[in-house]
Amino acid sequence: MKKELLIAAALAVAPAAHAQQPPSGGATVTASTPGKAAIVSAAEITATVVGIDKAARTVSLKGPKGRVVDVAVSDEVRNFEQIHVGDNVVVKYMESFTLELKKTKGKPDAKAW
Secondary structure, eight states: OEEEEEOOOOSSOOHHHHTSOOOOTTOEEEEEETTEEEEEEEEEEEEEEEEEETTTTEEEEEOTTSOEEEEEOOTTOTTGGGOOTTOEEEEEEEEEEEEEOOOOSSSOOGGGO
């Protein structure tokens, strides 16, 4: 049984990325200013439910590459009680990445890496 599950997940969230309009239909939004850049992208995958914690409203999803990720499911997901282990779900989520370059004085500190 295939069910649709909408999950908003930000892999890396920063203010510059939030200032962008969220893309739709798999689109990507990019923005940059000198020394700063941000990218926000909508993504969609089909995953298999491998675990459910109803008390915490989380599901463990196994993606097409075999990676298992625990995802918090918001109250906006109305059909949460109908999800079962073994179900295939379509997961729609947002990915964002921001970058800021800063000048430093002297040599870079190897310990920072």
